[in-house]
Amino acid sequence: MNLSFLFVEWLGTPLWMWSSFFALVIAILSFDLGILHKQNKEIGVGESVRLSALYIALGLAFGGWVWWYLGSEAGLAYLTGFVVEKTLALDNVFVIALIFSFFAVPRLYQHRVLFWGILGVIVLRAIMIGVGATLVAEFAWLLYIFAAFLIVTGIKMLFVKEAEPDVSKNVLVRFMRSRFNVTEEHHGERFFVRKADPRTGAMTWFITPLFMALVMVEVADVIFAVDSVPAIFAITTDPFLVYTSNIFAILGLRALYFALAAMIHRFRYLKPALAIVLIFIGSKIFVADLLGLEKFPAALSLSITFAIIAAGVVWSLLKTRDPRQPA
Structure with missing residues (x-):
């Protein structure tokens, strides 16, 4: 069998690596x-933490392989993108928690929604990153647009207080309720159910609140990708590194959700750290140009990014610590 096609490059990387x-x-x-989750079950904080550790380990192990096979520069770019x-x-996580609360999704079925949501993310991110890589390869100046967008987004996150989103007023929620038959109650793990139309008595298909929650989770990811995709392209323009770091980071989000949802209040000060990270990543391109560098040093980029995020996490945990607990 001729397997030479596996060495054909697609988006700058051999097909065997993609496959x-x-x-x-x-x-x-x-x-x-x-x-692990053949049967629907509630995931506790302990299991969530263990699963998250497993996914992080897998993501870092893949990064180790990238470092070994593609070199330290690629490895550092992957790790920075992953972090x-x-x-x-x-x-x-905060938005997903709001969605689950609004649709009253039982904890028993939340993992199911997140699992199918991940499949959608894999496809949607592939499309967005593929389009982005094609545009950046054709129009290199787009990187400066991405960088400026990240800086503006970061500044906005720092100084503009956003109101908590009201899911009930969401355009898509209102559209689905006005255009489709929607059940008021959940039907176990089912996204669709066939039942009698209350107006005509005829049997017809209805979508359940579980399916509406899934759609909203997918839309939320697309909205967040508007920030994350330009951020990763500002780190590296290699589509393979961009996509793999994105997917490995998101794979573990599903597992991590159940732990974070229980203690989301402890990360109150993480958002300013995220804003500073976006400003830093966006400014790297302009700083490199001012210093006459081909690109900002990857090792320095990873170190600064990690330090900002670590500082945000530590500060959040310290400021939200229960004063009744011993220091």
């Missing part, structure tokens, strides 16, 4: 759904 990555992701998701995307994804 190996997708095979690994499919294996991870199959193990998660087919073995940034992982941290930006934390901001998504």
